[in-house]
Amino acid sequence: MFAIETRDLTRRYGQFIAVDDLNLQVPVGALFGLIGPNGAGKTTTLRMLAGLLEPSGGEILLNGQKAQIDGKTFRQQIGYMPDFFGVYEDMLVWEYLDFFARCHHVPTERRRQLTGELLDLVDLADKRAEYVESLSRGMRQRLCLAHALVHDPQILLLDEPASGLDPRARVEMRELLRELGAMGKTVVVSSHILAELAEMCDQVGIIQHGKLAASGPVSEIARRANAGRLLQIAALADFATVERTLAAQPGIGRILELPGRNAPDEQHHLRIEAEFVGDDGAVAHLLNTLVHADIPILSFTETAGDLEEIFLQLTEPQ
Template sequence: MLRIQNLRKRYGNTEVLKGINFEVQTGEVFGFVGQNGAGKTTTMKIMTGLLAADSGSVEFNGVDLLFNTKYMKKVIGFVPDYFGTYNNLKAIEYMEFFASMYGLHGKEARGRCMRMMDMFMIGDKAETYVDNLSRGMQQKLCMARALLHDPDLLVLDEPTSGMDPQSRLEVKNLLKELGKTGKTIIISSHILPELSEMCDTIGVIEKGEILFQGSMDEIVTAVNVSNPLTLRILDNLDTAVKMLREHPLTKSMAIDGKDIQLSFKGDANAEAELLEQMIANGIKVISFGRKRDNLETVFMRITSKEEGGRKNRV
């Protein structure tokens, strides 16, 4: 399990990380989402030893990685948000160069490198010069490199940047399969829908603070609970209006013919109980439910100024 506790980082007078805390279970694919400048890359650089934290801890399987760099290098595979410059190297030479750093040489290194490249469906690019690869191909190569030493923890900063839709789908399916093998995976993105289908849980960071952590359904539900409850009544409208007005969780109500919009501060269980009570009182309800925002809207609402001060773990 990965546990990050009270992680802080300051650049001059600017506090980039404000004591963030989150946990990722073994074998879980965790999506780390936030706008550009929210603190995602800073967190990942600290986790992988590329940047020193001012305070806090990054524990993996009970070992604080910030004070055990040898263990950190053994267990982490990192894909940064930029590929870097490797002029005049073929893809296989790039892979073998990094394999040598992990003590792999000769046929053993070549075999391991080709298996990783084949995993990402770029084995046919082994003899292609790295700077002639597309951005998406370079990202795949970088991910193949990150798996050379069979790490237990994968840290991927915007890994699908520059990929076409087919490549994104392939990588998404591969990462889900890697999670099933017991690898813990952290993927950052500023695009929430991109993470929704590949991640088990999501953490939302904004201005150096974790605003939400939970499953996608939990996050969407937590945000949508502030949307109005919309009802259409077929019969006994007056009874329905009286009952809804008197309900302790009703904050306000608007009526338009047989349509009612209700500011109702209850969760899904409270909604179900309300519907049961209405039916028991002889009220015929045609439709009942909250508007569900799409994922982009959910993300914008979480990170907006009016929501930004509200921190929840869902």
């Protein structure tokens, strides 16, 4: 069973089709990344999932049940953080959370406790009695995330939660999302930067022109896109020797020497990138062969592939 499943979800704005027969499947408890260039239909999809926008066609299933827009269960199950959001002026941080807790009918005795817990979670406990307006962008982003959690939803939809944040705030936001994942919530995060999501999401879906271009774990998508692995090898040897050894192996494709980065007085480091098709056993076998060929290996790594490359490849204009 999936936490979120869409069947032929479609949304049109007049002639323009923003979301086109989208079939999305998000397993329960997954941290799902929704990736696509600007205008691909990410926000439209999330807004439909949040019950803010009525689909022109298709249906949405939440935990296997057909979701009714305007239905109360819809709103109780889902926490939504919009990509652009505002804050109310003249309101304190705790009042802000208190307001949304009231909207969700959280009982009075629980509310006070809840605001404390949520502020702790998003690390704003010391800002409790400050005006929302005075918060920095990263803090507002976290406060907005906290607001989406007041009713303890099982599904969280976060539209570009890291956009416009500086690197530190970005890392903090990522930590926060991991924490939520650990709490067993299903989290859907959208972004137009694949690398941002790749390291924390269990699964990603790449969306392009309102259609799902690819879906699955990041490594799988990368492999499908590349149809092979990319190996990086550093050795204390000359290029010809290594190339000869590698080329003799099955499954090896293009071999490239990468420019050395070391200072001139140091010993020459060879850095090679090689395409390789084969399973994990084959990779291990390849390393074994290199070692037995008496090549002094400094490092042998498989890169996840150039994510931007994959992204561009999958989302190139049709």
